[in-house]
Amino acid sequence: MAIHPPAEAKAGWRLLYQENFAKPLGDAPWAKETYAKPFDTIMDDAGQWYQNDYGPAWNTAFESFDTYRKEFKVGKDGWLTASLSARDWNKDGVIESPPSITRKVIKGGPVAELKVPDHTGGAIFRPTNALPDEYRVEYKLKTIDFGGKRNGTIEYDGRINGYSTEGCKTQHPWGEGSRSPGWNGDAASPYCDWQDVRAGRYGYNGFHFMTIVDFANPAPRNNHFWHYRRKVLMDSFSQHPDRVGTGTGGRVCDSNTGHYYNYRDSGFNTVNMWISGMPNWQPGQGGLAGNSQWFMTTCSGGVAERQLSSAAELQPELMPNEYYTFAIERDETGYTLEASGNFARVGKKTIRFHRPFVVDDVPIWHYNVKPEEYDGRFNGDLVQNDSNGSATWPDQWPAGSAYPDYFVIGDLYTNVYEGSASLTDIRLYVPK
Numbered sequence: 330m331a332i333h334p335p336a337e338a339k340a341g342w343r344l345l346y347q348e349n350f351a352k353p354l355g356d357a358p359w360a361k362e363t364y365a366k367p368f369d370t371i372m373d374d375a376g377q378w379y380q381n382d383y384g385p386a387w388n389t390a391f392e393s394f395d396t397y398r399k400e401f402k403v404g405k406d407g408w409l410t411a412s413l414s415a416r417d418w419n420k421d422g423v424i425e426s427p428p429s430i431t432r433k434v435i436k437g438g439p440v441a442e443l444k445v446p447d448h449t450g451g452a453i454f455r456p457t458n459a460l461p462d463e464y465r466v467e468y469k470l471k472t473i474d475f476g477g478k479r480n481g482t483i484e485y486d487g488r489i490n491g492y493s494t495e496g497c498k499t500q501h502p503w504g505e506g507s508r509s510p511g512w513n514g515d516a517a518s519p520y521c522d523w524q525d526v527r528a529g530r531y532g533y534n535g536f537h538f539m540t541i542v543d544f545a546n547p548a549p550r551n552n553h554f555w556h557y558r559r560k561v562l563m564d565s566f567s568q569h570p571d572r573v574g575t576g577t578g579g580r581v582c583d584s585n586t587g588h589y590y591n592y593r594d595s596g597f598n599t600v601n602m603w604i605s606g607m608p609n610w611q612p613g614q615g616g617l618a619g620n621s622q623w624f625m626t627t628c629s630g631g632v633a634e635r636q637l638s639s640a641a642e643l644q645p646e647l648m649p650n651e652y653y654t655f656a657i658e659r660d661e662t663g664y665t666l667e668a669s670g671n672f673a674r675v676g677k678k679t680i681r682f683h684r685p686f687v688v689d690d691v692p693i694w695h696y697n698v699k700p701e702e703y704d705g706r707f708n709g710d711l712v713q714n715d716s717n718g719s720a721t722w723p724d725q726w727p728a729g730s731a732y733p734d735y736f737v738i739g740d741l742y743t744n745v746y747e748g749s750a751s752l753t754d755i756r757l758y759v760p761k
Contacts, residue, residue: 345461354432362396368550378713445749447493448498453548454737455546460734468752469654470751490532505531508616535566538564541664549741562605584678595639610725641673
C-alpha cells in the first residue's frame with residue numbers, strides 16, 4: 330500500500346455543539362427490549378446467523394434472560410443521546426446490576442461517568458441525529474477503568490483485568506462460533522461453559538474511545554454485531570495474559586523510536602487506531618461475519634496494515650490529573666483519527682493519521698454518506714452455509730447506497746467489557 334504520512338490538523342472548523350456536563354443529566358425508565366425493530370437480521374442480538382450456526386438450542390439460550398434498554402437526550406437541542414442496555418438474568422423485571430451514565434465532579438470539573446458493573450450491560454454516547462458530511466468530533470477522557478494493568482498487574486481493587494471476581498463471566502449466548510476454540514460449541518451448554526471473557530483464550534476487556542458506525546441510532550449490542558457495522562475506530566483491547574499465551578499479543582508502536590515492541594511487554598492499556606475493510610463474504614461453518622481490520626501507527630508511517638498494532642499506550646494512573654483527547658474527522662477525501670495526551674514510553678504528544686476512503690483498492694467499509702460518493706464497485710452478497718441453516722443477504726454495498734455517520738463512545742458490547750470511565754467536553758465541529 331502507498332504511504333500516506335500523518336496529515337496536519339485541518340484549520341477552519343466552527344463549533345456547532347459542546348457538552349461539558351455542567352448541568353444535571355436527565356434519565357429515563359428502563360424498557361424491555363422486544364427486538365421488534367432490529368438493526369439487521371444478520372448478527373443483531375436476535376440474528377439469524379446464530380440460529381443457523383447453533384440450531385434450536387441457541388433460541389433457548391437467548392430466551393433465558395431479558396434485555397432492558399433506556400435512552401435519554403443530553404445537551405443543547407438534545408444533540409447527544411445516552412443509550413444503555415442491561416440484562417435481567419431471571420426475567421423477574423428486576424435488573425440485577427444496572428449500568429448508568431450520571432454526572433459527577435472530579436478534580437473540580439464536571440464529567441459524565443459511565444459505569445458498567447456487569448459485562449452484560451452497556452453504556453454509550455451517540456449523536457441524536459446523523460453527523461454532517463464533514464465534521465470533527467472530539468472529547469476529553471478523564472478516567473478509565475476497563476481493564477489493563479495498574480502498577481504492573483491486572484489484579485487490583487479486588488478485580489481481575491477490570492472484572493468482578495464473582496461468578497462466571499462468558500460470552501453467552503453470542504459465542505465466537507460453534508467451531509471456535511475455548512469451549513465445546515454446543516449452545517445447550519450451561520452459561521458457565523461458554524467462552525470465558527475474564528480469563529482464558531477469549532479473556533479481554535476494553536473500551537471504545539470513539540467509533541464511526543454505518544447505521545442510525547446505535548445502541549449497545551453483542552460484540553459480534555459491531556464487527557460488521559464499524560467504519561473507523563479507536564479502542565482499547567486489554568487482553569488477559571491467557572489470551573496472549575506464549576505469543577506476542579500483537580505489537581505496540583514506540584512513536585519516538587519508530588520501532589515496535591511486544592504487547593506482552595506493555596501495560597495492556599493500548600490505543601488502537603484502525604479502519605474496517607472489506608468483509609469475508611463467505612465465512613466457513615461455525616464462523617462469524619466480520620470486516621477485515623487495518624491498523625495505523627507512526628511505526629508504519631500511517632499506513633493501515635492487517636496486523637494487530639497499537640499506536641500508543643495510555644497511563645491510567647495519571648488520570649484525572651492528566652487526561653486524553655480523542656477526535657475523529659471526516660472531510661471530502663477520508664477520515665482522520667487523532668489521540669493526544671501523555672502516553673507511556675513516549676510522553677506528551679498528538680498522534681494523528683489520515684486515511685483516504687480507498688487506498689490501493691482497499692476501502693473503508695461503507696465510507697459513503699451520500700450515494701454520489703460511491704459507484705458500487707465493492708458490492709457483494711453475504712453468504713452463510715451452516716450446519717443448522719443457510720442464508721444469503723444480497724447487495725451489502727450496492728451502487729446508490731448511503732451510510733450516514735454516527736459516532737459511538739463507551740462500552741457498546743453486551744457480552745464482554747466491564748468497568749467505568751468518565752469524560753467531558755464532547756464537541757462537534759463543522760467546516761467554517
